[in-house]
Amino acid sequence: MADTLSRYHALVEAGEISFDAAQAAVAKRLNRLNEELADFRLSRRKSSALAWLFSRGEKREPVTGLYIWGEVGRGKTMLMDLFMAASPVRRKRRAHFHEFMADVHERIHAYRQKLKSGEVKGDDPIAPVAMELAEEAWLLCFDEFSVTDIADAMILGRLFTKLFEEGVVVVATSNVVPDQLYKDGLNRALFLPFIKLLQERMAVVKLESRTDFRLEKLAGRPVWTVPLGAGGDQAMDEAWARLTGGAEGEPSELIVKGRHVAVPRQARGLARFSFAELCERPLGASDYLAIAHAYHTVLIDRIPVMRGLGMRNEAKRFITLIDALYDNSVKLVASAGAEPTGLYLSDEGVEVFEFNRTASRLIEMRSEDYLAAPHERRVEPSADTGGIVET
Structure with missing residues (x-):
C-alpha cells in the first residue's frame, strides 16, 4: 500500500495537482503518523496476545494526533483523503465534525432514554457514549473541525477526555488554530480546558500553501x-x-x-x-x-x-x-x-x-x-x- 507522500507525488506526476512544498511537508508528517499508528497497532496486538501471561502489562504512551489548520482551499481535505487511504488502522472513522457531533447528541439522547426506562444505570451519558465511540473506531478523522454551538462546546471536554483515555487518536483539519475555536462563544472560559487538551494530545501544524486551489x-x-x-x-x-x-x-x-x-x-x-x-x-x-x-x-x-x-x-x-x-x-x-x-x-x-x-x-x-x-x-x-x- 502506497504511503501518503507517495500518493501525493503520484497525483503531481499525473498532472491532477501542482506540487506545493507546504502540502508535501504535511504529507510527510502524515506519513510519520501512519508509521506510529502501525507500530502502536502491532504493540496492541502483542499486548492482547500476552495478556494471559502478565497480570499488569507496561502501558505505552498514546500516539499523538494531528491538527492541521490553514486557510480555505489549501488542500487539507485532499491530504486527509490520502492519509485515510494509506492508514493501516482497521477501526477508523472519518466524518465532517458537524455530522459527528450530531451523531454524538443522538447517542446521548438515546442513552438518556435508557436511563429513564431503567435499562441502564448511572447519571452521566457522556462516558458510556465515548466508550461506545472508542469501541467502534480508535482513529477518528474530522474534516472542518469547528465549534460554534454552545451545546457542543459544553460536552466536548468530557467527551474527548474519555476518548483519549480509551486510546483514541484524533486527526483533524480546520480553518482556525485551536486557540481560535469557539471564539466569542457564550461561556467560553468553560471551553478553554478543551483547547488545552487538544494541544496536549494533538500536534498542531499549519498548512501554508501559496494559494486557494479551489479558486483556481x-x-x-x-x-x-x-x-x-x-x-x-x-x-x-x-x-x-x-x-x-x-x-x-x-x-x-x-x-x-x-x-x-x-x-x-x-x-x-x-x-x-x-x-x-x-x-x-x-x-x-x-x-x-x-x-x-x-x-x-x-x-x-x-x-x-x-x-x-x-x-x-x-x-x-x-x-x-x-x-x-x-x-x-x-x-x-x-x-x-x-x-x-x-x-x-x-x-x-x-x-x-x-x-x-x-x-x-x-x-x-x-x-x-x-x-x-x-x-x-x-x-x-x-x-x-x-x-x-x-x-
Missing part, C-alpha cells in the same frame, strides 16, 4: 444567477425544466428522527426550495444531511444578502446547509442577491470567518470538476456502511 478551478458554469428578481426567477424555472426533462414536480417530505421535513418540490432526484424554506425555519445539520442524501441536485431560490447580526441565525443555517451539500457532492443551482463572497456582510461574529469557507465552497461547486463528480451519499454513522471503515 473556478469553471463559471451558469448555475448561479445574480441579481434577484424576475430574471433570476425565470432562469431558475428554465433550469428546473431543463434538469428534470420538463417534469412539473410534486411536494414530498423526509422523516428525520421522527420529524417531518417538507420538500416543496421534487422530481427525478432533484429538489427545489426557497432560501426561506431552508434557512428561516428551525432546521439543523441532520435535516440538511437528509436532503443531501436524498437528492443529487438542489435548487435554491432567492438567497438574499445576509447583513449583520440580524441575520446571524440564517447565516449559520446556510453555512451548515452548504457543508452538507458539499460533503455529499450535491449539485447546487441558485439565484442570489450577490456573488458568494458578497453574501454575508458583517463586521462581527465568528460567522464572518466561517462564511469565507462557505463562499469558497460555493465557488468550487460551480466548477466543471465538481459538477462532473457523482453524487456521493455518505450515510449516517450508525448505518451498516457508515463512517467506520474496515481495511
